Amino acid sequence: MNRPIPGTVEVAVRHILSDRVTGILVRTRRTTWRDSLYRVRRPQTGKQTVELTCPVCDASLLAEVRTEERTRRTKLVLRVLAALSAIVFFAAFAYAVHEGGRTLPEGQSLPLLFPVSVVAICVMFIAAPTFFVRGRAYNGVSLLDAPKPRRVHGIKSVRA
Template sequence: MNRPIPGTVEVAVRHILSDRTTGIFMRTRKVAWRDTDYRVRRPATGKQSVELICSVCEASLLAEVTDEARARRRSAVHLILAVLCAVVFVASLVYAIHVGGQVRPEGESGPALFPVSIVAIFVTFVAGPLFYLRRSGSNGVTMLDAPKPRRAHAIVPVRRTVVSTGRP
């Protein structure tokens, strides 16, 4: 049981019960949800739309499932982008520290690349982790649409660790 079956992917329809942020200085976010697990069949090639029903509120969600190769490719692209961001971040940081620490005669502006490296540091600092998170979260299943009054849903990959429910 719970072993990955070729050609299928396990996802959960996440029904957000509550999403509250409390505190002024130390903000803590508490999200409560309930998942409905589904095993979705992947198409042989291309993409396919599937309908998933939330067991909590019976909302019907429209999801898009891509074939395995496409899902793997998308995940690989995100990983490459994350690694590139890390490389650019370190290189820009080293460069900015090196150039920023140089003493220049009055009136002479620094190299044109210096502001570029500062921008690169900030951009890659934000984008890198985002790409990395999307890599681990992308299994080729994305939510296309959810009914309007109950938009508080998400489709998440099911990660099986140790599941013991006591049932066979």
């Protein structure tokens, strides 16, 4: 992979060729696509809209590019959210194990915090890896607009 050039970002314009779900008992999703690499210049301030052309079907896509500074900040926020979700997950897990494992005296029910901790475990189990993956992949470039059918295209980050 090429070395990163300051002030620019490499993105892949993805054209989904086919997306099929097969199988009855075990569902397998088969997606095929073609990625085309582009190097996009980042703006000095604010955000900038750039037009990229999909070489597969000639569609023109509008992408929004943010500054390096802003991209770094968003990545940091996502990383912090991932860490916080992980902390809440482990704290709620420890609490639920502790509270659920106790033998309660006759007529006493589990505290209200117990179901809350169970919900927190479920939510954070999804949230922590989601924030983590988003934070790693975030590059400050997002797809603004594409001709219909829109879901045929996507903009993916390319890691240097």
